Amino acid sequence: MKTLSYDIVIIGSGAGGGTVAKELAPLCKKGVRIALLEWGGRFRDQDNSRSEVEMAQKYYFESGGVQNTSQNMTFALAKAVGGSTTVYTGTSLVLPDEILEKKWAIPGLNSSNLRPRFQKYLRENNVHLLDKALINENNQLFYNACTKLGLKPSQFPVNVKNCQGLGTCNLGCAVHAKQGTHVVQIPMAEKDGVELVPFCRVDRIEENQVMATVLPAEHGLSPSPWPCGEYCIRAKKIVLCAGAIHTPALMLKSFGPYHQALGKYFTCHPALILVAQHDHEINNTFGHPKSYYCEDFMHSHSVLLETCMYFPFTLAKNLVGFGSEVDELMSDFNRLQMILVLIMDHARKENGICLDREGRPVVHYRFTREDICAFVKGIKESARIFFAAGAKRIHAPASAKFFIQAEDAPRIDELINEKEFKLGKMSIASAHLMGGCRMGENPAAAVTDSWGRVYGKKDLYVADASLFPNSSGVNPYLTIMALADRVAEAVTQDLRP
Ligand SMILES: Cc1cc2nc3c(=O)[nH]c(=O)nc-3n(C[C@H](O)[C@H](O)[C@H](O)COP(=O)(O)OP(=O)(O)OC[C@H]3O[C@@H](n4cnc5c(N)ncnc54)[C@H](O)[C@@H]3O)c2cc1C
Incomplete structure (x- = not known):
């Protein structure tokens, strides 16, 4: 085992890790040594074939299909320099004050402290509204139909630069147009002297040291600058940014379940992809896939509707049923419109991360009656939007029939119902993983303080989505x-001394 020494070690290079690295990087000029350790490799434009199955295997943990223990939901999270910002869609929203003040309610964490920080990244990551001329038909149909129904759709600000409308954002952008941390913050950090170490998997943390393994490079990507093998890396400060599944898992592996909130209160905005068939071709795959959202049912039912467009394999996985009906729908890909139904779940102690016998993370997540009602409401409202957009038929997962025809539109409330919503039969997925090391001002109830300092663990910090209290x-x-x-x-x- 080789031993190395740094002042600061950052574990994970996604939204959290990339940001911490960039913010701490100016310290390098004062002689502070910083290492950014990342399990995945660094993708260049030429490494992206845009082939769905191939890129899913290369970018995602378990090809994007990490399952919960009940096997009724999958989680999408990336393993790459830039973390899940390499595969995200780049829709860029600021945390609403209402959530911060009422749902999170953490003393010391307030809007006036956060606002300038949001402003910085809105600027740095080029967040803006796309020119209306660049919005494709799949998105436009949603907007027009919502307006026709008296709903109030909003346009998503996005963070692309020189976007070529390839539409494959979730397979990693082949022209690096999305301004993820791999494009913006990590190169800035490296310029200032932060050492990036790809293919470096952290196995355990101890007081002021990190035990890690440098792995051989995969997928033809550049290898790590450190030779393969085991490492003990000493550090004055350790910042955990391995994401909402791997950060709690690393803490559990290293320290055991020493805190009653560790790994608990996990939330993930569970989501369903819905699809409708038009009788003519629509432009659905070219252009940014996600331009609008509709919050009209948020307060009443905790459900958010977003436009989306997924690729054939992901779509097929999301269809309930099999055989000729699925075949027919898939063959009509150029006529499909899609909507994503996301439910705004609430933190519950029972939902969270544990370790299996081999020390690997497993996620326990159970749906409540309230979640199912939210899904059913979302499916019904999406069905109304699809028909208002002119769809000839829709595939509605919580319906007794595979298709609901346009002439049956007045019977949506009868045809789509909770009785037909069968967990395990639905393909529920999640890409917004949050919680597990919740922050708060009460050390008995929270894992870190509101600045990410881990209670009771010297020199250890958390700086990723696992901090979210809800x-x-x-x-x-x-x-x-x-x-x-x-x-x-x-x-x-x-x-500082
Ligand atoms: C398909 C998809 C689309 C999305 N679209 C959007 C969107 O449009 N807008 C939005 O706001 N959010 C979106 N998200 C969510 C957003 O990308 C994530 O919430 C965010 O990136 C999480 O940041 P993080 O730092 O917590 O974790 P991540 O960004 O996931 O980074 C964690 C990193 O830690 C590394 N790691 C894990 N374990 C170890 C270990 N033991 N040793 C070393 N490294 C390790 C991982 O490889 C990974 O690179 C999307 C996510 C996905 C998957």
Whole structure:
């Protein structure tokens, strides 16, 4: 085993880790040594074939299909330099004050402290509204239908630069147009002297040291600058940014379940992909896939509707049923419109991360009656939007029939119902993983303070989505960056003699 020494070691390079690295990087000029350890490799434009199955295998943990223990939901999370920001869609929303003040309610964490941090990343990551001329038909149909129904759709700000409309954002952008941490923050950090170590998997943390293994490079990517093998890396400060599954898992593996909130209160905005068939071709695959959302049912039913467009394999996985009906729908791919139904779940102690016998993370997550009602409401409202957009028929998973025809539109409330919503039969997925190391001001109830300092563990910090005390109710990456910015400030302060 080789032993190395750094002042600061950051574990994981996603929304949290990339931000912390960039914020701490100016310290390198004062002689502070910083290493950014990342399990995955660094993808260049030429490494992306845009082939769905191939890129899913290369970018995602378990090809994007990590399952919960009940096997009724899958989690999508990336393993790469840039973490899940390499595969995200780049929709960029600020945490609403209402969530911060009422749902999170953490003393010391307030809007006036967070707002300038949000502003910084809105600027740095080029967040803006796409020109209307660049919005494709799949998105436009949603907007027009919502307006026709008296709903109030909003346009998503996105963070692309020189986007070529390839539409394959979730397979990693082949032209690096999305401004993830791998494009913006990590190169800035490296320029200032942070050492990035890809293919370095952290296996355990101890007081002021990290035990890690450098693995051989995969997928033809550049290898790690450190030779393969086992390492003990000493550090004055350790910042955990391995994401909402792997950060709690690393803590559990290293220290055991020493805190009653560790690994608990996991939330994930569970989601369903819905699809409708038009009788003519629509432009659905070219252009940014996600332009609009509709919050009209948020307060009443905790459900959010977003536009989306997924690729054939992902779509097929999401269809309930099999045989000729699925075949027929898939063959009509160019006529399909899609909507994503996301439910805004609430943190519950029973939902969380544990370790299996081999020390690997497993996620326990059970749906409540309230969640199912939210899904059914979302499916019904999406069905109305699809028909208002002119769809000839829709595939509605909580319906007795595979298809609901346009002439049956007046019977939506009867045909789509909770009785037909069968967990395990539905393909529920999640890409917004949050919680597990919740922050708070009460050390008995929270794992870290509101600055990411882990209670009872010297020199250890958390700076990723696992800090969330409850779901964010909006797409989370900007909130993770704003919190990581605070953690970097705390580390800088604590490093001072
Ligand atoms: C398909 C998809 C689409 C999304 N779209 C959006 C969107 O449009 N807008 C939005 O706001 N959010 C979106 N998200 C969510 C957003 O990307 C994540 O919330 C965010 O990236 C999480 O940040 P994080 O730092 O917590 O973890 P991650 O970004 O997942 O980074 C964690 C990193 O830690 C590494 N790691 C894990 N374990 C170890 C270990 N033991 N040793 C070393 N490294 C380790 C991982 O390889 C990974 O690179 C999307 C996510 C997905 C998957």
